[in-house]
Amino acid sequence: MRLSRYFLPTLKETPAEAQIVSHRLMLRAGLIRQEAAGIYAWLPIGFRVLKKIEQIVREEMNRAGAIEILMPTLQPSELWKETGRYDAYGPEMLRITDRHEREPLYGPTNEDMVTEIFRAYVRSYRALPLNLYHIQWKFRDEIRPRFGVMRGREFLMKDAYSFDLDKEGARRSYNKMYVAYLRAFQRMGLTTIPMRAETGPIGGDLSHEFIVLADTGESQVFCHKDLLDMPVPEETVDFDSDLEAFVQQRTRLYAATSDVHDAARFESEVPEDKRVTARGIEVGQIFYFGTKYSVPMKAVVAGPDGKEVPIEGGSYGIGVSRLVGAIIEASHDEAGIIWPSPVAPFDLSLINLKKGDAKTDAACEGLYAKLTAARKDVLYDDTDDRPGAKFATHDLIGNPWQVIVGPRGLEKGTVEAKNRATGAREELSLEAALNRFA
RNA sequence: CGGGGCGUAGCGCAGUCUGGUAGCGCAUCUGCUUUGGGAGCAGAGGGUCGCGUGUUCAAAUCACGCCGCCCCGACCA
Structure with missing residues (x-):
């Protein structure tokens, strides 16, 4: 690309609204332009980076056996009423009225819809395990968007949904995503630490947040120092093998965000010279939530014994647009951005x-x-x-x-x-x- | 949503208190000079001063209403 023919609107001065370094650099380097609070247009080099991150995520999801689809941004509210989430989600969900006085919504996530797709077609345990994902724009009407793309209202997210016959299968699916996430983030030049996390409004009882350590991180995190240099599985990793031992090895060590931090446990489990207290940015989260959606939505399959059982589900998100900011937070200097090669424009x-x-x-x-x-x-x-x-x-x-x-x-x-x-x-x-x- | 702040040229800001021809720096365009870490000189273009209503001979400036954006808090990929 010849710069004389390109579109690279850089700024010498820092726009007043940008508070954190990634936001400032994204505006100055001409990656994004804010169009409304928490809503951004992606300019040429920002778009290139976004696409590279997206592609790495896609490759690692595919490698782990997940299958890409694309669900719409607008969803009928009926699906959300089935699961009870239409009321549960609150004003964060953008509700729209169309010309027929219907009330679609701009999807903040897709569990309900993907479960609808699953139940429409899958009847037998033989089709399992199944993991469907898509990379699509989401909207959450944050009370206060801030930090540029790190906390926008509209954001690009990869979300995957696993379907298994039983808990053991769901656990295997969870482990695949755990490994795929470590690999994807590493390929972007990031060291991430999976941390025990609250399950939030999506529900469930097993969840990890993947945290990038950065001084400007939004949350306080605590972990065992050894987690910082633990190896990440190679490209040749066999996702059909038993990953439990690998996951156990990592999850055994203490790692928690401030929401679920237990100071007493931290001090008893982690030797003093191994205690890391730092700031971090969440770039992904994985959940096991069991039958939370399959029961109300009747997503059932026939098991080997011919009896119908609700599937065991999990969901797995990666904040693709947020990663652009997170990578900059983790990699910059006085002069500007320092892109890791795999995501450089x-x-x-x-x-x-x-x-x-x-x-x-x-x-x-x-x-x-x-x-x-x-x-x-x-x-x-x-x-x-x-x-x-x-x-x-x-x-x-x-x-x-x-x-x-x-x-x-x-x-x-x-x-x-x-x-x-x-x-x-x-x-x-x-x-x-x-x-x-x- | 509670508290605070800000909307004046593409960006950063002054001017508002005390009403009277809308300014500065950067950027842009033209010319000349310059050319290894954001050049110099000369000239030029670019503004319904966020929107509306009111007060006034006169409103960027005063009053009221609305909209937008930012910061702190509670909430979140």
Whole structure:
């Protein structure tokens, strides 16, 4: 992408409304524009990051055996009346009246609808286990949206729903999601710690929140230090194997958010030098909720003995749009965002320091053509800006690498590669640069 | 929803108390110079001062109503 033809509205000054660093950087780097309280338009590079996160989530869900569908944003209120949640959910749920005086709602979550889909088609235990997920915009009319996309009213969420014949099966489904979540977050460059959590309005009796540690986190968290460096299963992990031992190994260690924190237990279970007290951002939550929806909605299957039983369910959410903010909270510096490569808007910034200089232009065009041909996402800064302005812009938007091309280096036949995260610079020949990045 | 604050050019703000030609910096556009860490000079464009009603010869400024946004709290992916 040539920057001169792109749409990258960056701001030199910080908008007054942004209080936390990720919100400030998202506005300054031109990722989002607020359209109303808690409602944002995604601008080109913000949209790219959002899609990359979404794709990682999708790949890891698929790997774990979940199946993608897409349910609508608007839902008929009848479904919610069946489960009693139409009244239970309260004013957080956006209720709408259509031209026929019907009262659909903008979905804050999809348990009711997915259960309706399930019961319409599945009659036998032989179809189980089943895990259906989708990645769709949700709306929750928060009393006070804040922190940009971290706490918006409209947000993109991956939500998965598992269906099993019995508790043991539900537990296996839960464990798959537990592992898939660790993998997905790790691929985004995040260390997350699953923490025992309250089950909230969705209900159930087994739940973990996945927390990213960040100084600016919204909640106080407590955990065992060893959880910070525990390995995450490799890509080759067999999701059909018994994951219980792995999950046990992690859940045995104390980890809790302030809602459910038990100071006495924390102190008795965790040696003093292993106690971590920190701030964290919740980026995902998994629940086992049993028959909470299957009983009222009559989602039943015939078991091996021919008797109908309500399915055992769980639901599993990941805040996809929130993750954009969470990743920035966890990875930035004074100059701007530092994207982990897998979610960066571009693989690298190619910076032409002297647009109009024949040799510099030629070197840049050559690199751009070859890198693009090698299917790299390159943001080629071919604007007329001065070098200082370009450095500031590319540090701000945070692509992992900057390949800096100017007359000074080209005299010696070199270009410079700057690592955004470490600031380390290397002089490379044009050929070496190609080998490195193509 | 309770408490507090703010709406003036794309962004950041002054002007409001004490009514009288709507300003500054950044950004944008043009020209010249400049060119390895957010350049300089000269010029230009851009505003129903959030909306409405009222008071007044006259309202960004005063009064009332409404809307929007931000912060603290309770609530939440």
